[in-house]
């Protein structure tokens with residue numbers, strides 16, 4: 095992302111949600127994004143994932159600029175090259191675990207790679223649950239299904255928005271360990287928004303946003319140091 099700005103509204107109601115953000119996410123990196131409420135984290139994530147367009151500046155995914163793309167192209171790129179994980183899992187309740195995981199393949203018209211499906215489902219630890227419905231699973235298991243769904247298209251980037259926000263701390267840490275394994279073992283690139291310094295400490299680096307700006311980058315973060323920085327920037 096190069097010099098990205100994002101303005102909402104105009105005139106007296108104008109809000110500058112991003113004020114010139116430049117970030118490179120290396121392949122195989124695990125990056126957390128933190129900052130006080132309203133600092134621009136969601137806007138940053140949405141622009142980085144092509145869900146929203148910056149007002150100025152550029153977003154590149156795998157070297158390809160998103161700015162020139164039409165809406166249909168952006169939709170295809172999101173489906174094929176980005177995996178999403180949300181706080182509330184966002185699984186389809188009427189579908190089995192298996193059908194939830196393979197949904198992105200049906201949307202993008204990609205054939206099922208059986209070996210990859212088996213690897214993903216066993217890695218995330220839900221290979222025994224494929225016939226169940228989401229409502230028959232615990233929160234942690236549902237989030238694992240969502241992670242498998244995010245991986246099924248072998249995306250360039252996994253975007254996780256508060257992925258542990260709805261989980262107790264023990265289950266949340268299992269999910270974070272899983273993210274770390276995916277990064278280390280598969281070279282998966284992960285970008286995660288979180289309010290939790292413990293969650294952020296699982297990442298390789300933390301980006302701190304304040305008032306639409308990138309104010310600090312911390313490498314090899316520890317929960318305590320992250321919490322101290324958050325207190326400094328006025329966050330929770």
Ligand SMILES: Nc1ncnc2c1ncn2[C@@H]1O[C@H](COP(=O)(O)OP(=O)(O)OP(=O)(O)O)[C@@H](O)[C@H]1O
Nearest residue numbers: 102103109111129130131132133134135136137138
């Ligand atoms: N669709 C929108 N229309 C107008 N203003 C918006 C819109 N989306 C976000 N904003 C404003 O942009 C700023 C950044 O919002 P954003 O949601 O990116 O922050 P955040 O750091 O993700 O906050 P939180 O931690 O509360 O989710 C805020 O001032 C917000 O009110």
